[in-house]
Amino acid sequence: MKKWTQTEIAQTSHIWFSIFIAVNLINLPNLIACFTPCLAWVSVKLWLYSMALTLLACVFGLRVRLMLWLAVPIVLLVPACLASLFSIQSLPTTFLILALLETNPTELSALQGQVILAGLGTLILVMFYVWFVKTRVPVSLRLGTTGRVLVILSLLSPVSYDLVAHGHVVGLAGIKQRLLSTFPSSTFYSAYEAFDLRDRVQNRRDLLGTLAVNQEQSFQDETNRQVHMLVIGESATKNCFGLYGYGRQTTPLLERTQGLLTFRDVSCTAPCTLIAVPSLLTAAPPGKLLEATQQASLLTAYKKAGFRVYWLSTQKKHGTYDTLTSIFSADADEDRFISGKFDNDGRGAYQTAWDVSLLPLVTRLLQRNESKVLFVLHTIGSHGPYPVRYPPELARFPADPQAAINALFRISLDGNGSPQEMELAQNSYDNTICATDFLLANLINELKKVKASSWFYYVSDHGENTATARFGKYMHGIVTRQVVEVPMLIWLSPAYEQAHANKLAALKANLNTPFSASCTFHTLLDMGGLSCPDFKKEWSTASPHFSPGPRMVCDANGNIIDYDKKFPPLQAASKVTPPMETTRSIATGASRP
Template identity: 70%
Template structure:
């Protein structure tokens, strides 16, 4: 019966179409099984967490990549032997896939490289399973290739055409429909999403990032930083603070004229300076933050990783530098940013630790959880301190960014999440959804107001010569935006024009009246947040090779250049000349409406 069945299958592939296959169909079935073993992570990824066609296409791509050398004449068995190192990676990738529903990325590999002993102990079970799996799979694979696949087997004409078609058809389709640039970008995207190229590239990138961190340490040792005499002679304790905001929409701040009272504490902070016309350097964190912290121009992220940061300069000038972050240390959007945390004497990621049960996942911490850390550090009475706080601010999903104490505008967390999801689908938005989402967003601004008000209070208590600078990395579209409501990443006025505030202590103003006068004279000057590096060095009387006093808002010589913004695709443009000159509809400016949100305070705060 079995023989008859096999004979029938054999007839299906009768010559002339598949002569090679008919002759060696058992061998080819074995090759196929061996390829399944090699590309098991891609096959599993098709079904985890649910089946996707894209996952299936990536599996075919993975198989085609392995067989590509055979198209040019390499014997199939030799190619499969060469793939043995790939087989060694399969169980670890599978363990990762089933744990976090993703193949290992450079960020995850980096996290693993930096994982300490106790965290590794927490991951003992998956590590042991992957180890045993590797031995079993390797033995099975070697036996299979050795005993089931003839040494002389080569890919026939049909096989070669199939492999090339699998590799080239998606590229040609993208090239003809969307052009050369998109097509090349997609090739990269596919390769970085497919095992084994994704794992190989991820490992390379993880080690590259580690090398950059190490290079920053060398850079800090070799840089020359000088300090103005009036700062060197200062007898007061010096405690300074940079707070990097996240997705904060300036037009939703009461202090910037929003009709809702979202910033009651900042409104009641005497002497607080609000810069009216600051623009971000990019609409996303990854590109924006490096050009806040360094003198690197907008969009040059990798260049920024080779430049001195605000932290480097202050540390070199004898300050104890602390990096506190509510963002993650590792992740697609985090790792390149947190490279700069290595410049600090101490860095703490309140969201970046494994939880108490030892589960290897990140917690979501709120910005206010950094406050006790700040208080603890201030109690150390160090004479010169610089804090850099990287907040989660108003990044979606909004309801997780604040607790009940900050619910000033009614927004049930689950209902707000649902509303935000429906809005993100881009369908016609229900006004109730928009109101709920806006209420939730405005509560995140209330939480930021509380954080900044509390930090200023802490600085007041230590009676030092202090400044606090708050600048958001970029903004966020609100319910009034014409497109991309409650999103960032694209270019719009609400995303580019960011809130920037400066508070100085009475002692600072007394000792450095010239700097404060400089700041006050530039509150209405349009400038780019890329001036932050120069301004904050100037505020400490510091100078280093990349410092330019004409880019400091505290300097009487302030002469900011064009406001350059780098969009998410990496294209740098002049915000004033190339964006603001377009019609309001093209820019997506909010339409003028009488139906503005009302101040519906619940009295909870």
């Protein structure tokens, strides 16, 4: 047997320590996941498993340094995965990647803090990794017998335990589960799933031909024009609506709107647009994106019932093909995306339109005098960066646009800001609600002028965290009270109220009923007197037999949460689990102009 000298032992230990560091650089997300959100033994086992997996090819003779070079593309992904771990306490999931595919450049600018850090982190990490491998790992090094045995044991022992203790089905499921829970295999699989889902959505067939739709006789007998309007809000938290008791007067016009019905206890279906909107427009439950894209939307149903359907959007359609949210615009007879356009020469800024720019468009379309019309307005509402969401004349709270954007940037970097920065952020956010107030009140005025039989329905896709949130201030994407509890408003025209008094009575009876915005599809079909195979009358807020089920929310990781169990009503909350945030109203001290 070979006798090792002290120098040889020191050199060998030095080399193996270097390999340990290099393999950990590749597996940094798995290492950090051990501590996110707290140290967990299961994560430690996954980390060891992933390290062994990295060295698997070396068991079959591949030189260690060559393997480390081959891993450079994986190292490129490490900082982005770390950013995901720090922001959503999870490795990137299918839903997160879908959301990124869906995000447009302006939305990315709201996350510029994280994007810049991830970019810098990638550069620094890759440079360090290349230098480290080049200087510390010998070119011809291969795994010896001990190394090979250690790698094989690390990979086989948990699988063997599963096979012996629970059989081959559990054993195979365990292998899959480990691969889907560790970086980089989990990231590659999530990316594959995200692209696959997007492709399926793009292949959505026109469901119009096969859909069977009936309309109640009282609606068929209407002599008035039927002009209805759904407005999908964006990132509007009801805590900042004067209508809902906010200390600031952010909704003065809506407060003066006669007959406006304010629903007090509505939850969103998901904390981000991508997952939330499909479950508003279809009967698919929260989070069932694929199911949603294969089902008829409420646009399809109204179109089949003879309505002219318009989709008007200040959100972007993203390039030359539909993306997940805007795929439903294809169900309309006509769609207009007024944002996301370059200047006349095809160059220049990728423009974002204000929601109030939809008003003249609606006025013009109403002048077409069509007898049965449905408008669906997908607004940009209160999505960050807030100062670009409203024209200066609608601002009621002082917020210099550039200073507010800088403040929001610093808050996104640090997770908090100075009192002045927080005030700027809140003022600019409140100004977006003022602009929403102006938009909604004026849309209702447009409907009043038409004197048709009309329903008007506003619901925000999800809310937004403000200064009181413990994490993710002035962001959404995570499940908190401010993000989940959304404003919902309905207005009915006098002609509609007269013809369908039963619907009005049912709506009034449900003003304080807790329910999910996933009832939207059923409610809006019912309010047009329509029914189709997916329609459930008991899930219509306009039905006297309204019986909503548990309020489920799909989080950004695709987990389905029973909202009322996770966030019990505030009176009971202190006795059960502490809520993630207080609902103390914002008082930034800014004077009201």
